[in-house]
Amino acid sequence: MSDTVLERPLVRDYLRQLDAACAALPVAQARELRELITAHLDEALPPDASVAEISAELDQLGTPRSLAAAAASPVRLSPLRRLGNRARRVRWWAWAAIAVLVPALGTGTGFLISMNSAPALVASGEIGWLYPADQDVAVETTADDVTQTAVPYRFGQRQGIVVDLVNEGDWTQQIVGIGPQWTFGSPPGTAQVSVESGPGLNEVGVTAAGTTSGDYASPGVIPPDSVRRVHVSWASDECFGAGGGIIIDHITLRVRVGVITRTENIPLQQAFELTGPKHSISHNCG
DSSP states (O other): OOSSGGGHHHHHHHHHHHHHHTTTTTHHHHHHHHHHHHHHHHHOOOOOOOOOHHHHHHHHHHOOHHHHHSSSSSOSSSSSSHHHHHHHHHHHHHHHHHHHHHHHHHHHHHHHHHTTTTTTOOEEEEEEESHHHHHHTTTTEEEEEEEEEEEETTTTTEEEEEEEEEESSSEEEEEEEEEETTTSSSOOTOOOEEEEOOOOOOEEEEOTSSOOOOOOEEEEOOOOOOOEEEEEEEEEEEEOOTTOOEEEEEEEEEETTTEEEEEEEEEEEEEEEEEESSSOOOGOOO
């Protein structure tokens, strides 16, 4: 498996087409456009993205030719006379189309910038262990103004945490999954995330009666200026040596903002610890 999605055949072919389409652009402008596109793809797609996911992301970007055309200067300095002659031969409906498309391209670029710059989700408020089996045995400690809650690592069972996340931006953020590198105490692919949902929720994530909705969805959305409770769980199935421990002080989520999917690394207000057993359980691992 490649270390980056940029090495995938579909992406490499797309970038080759982009280079060819940008041949008429100034070198610096072509280089800047390529860097913007590669940075976006590297952020939006994990290395193990499926062919369908890559194709969908490339379709949303548009064809390399359309990207190069949008980046080109709308007026060339020479030959001005020939440009004027061509302009006089353009039909009225073509000018009407240009009048619509040029502002639309600018607006689309502005939207992409706004999506990319939307603030990441922030952990706030109530956080704790998800399952009663952990809630009942949790030990909380505070040192140097840092709070930590610890529970035993329950090998072969699901464990999880609850955290309130705040969307401080102007875009709805849809949590679509766990970041590919976030595998605390679990094999890759077993971590799950769901978001509080329901028609009774208001902007602060509670119902009119002052209680949480009790309904959770995956994928799930957090509207602008809103708080939602989020469940993150995993299968505690990795081999664990005696006396060890795993500290969870952040969660990594895949989040869609508009048409952009990005990875958000969210620090937690308190640390969670999975403490190892007194004796190694590695003999239980195949």
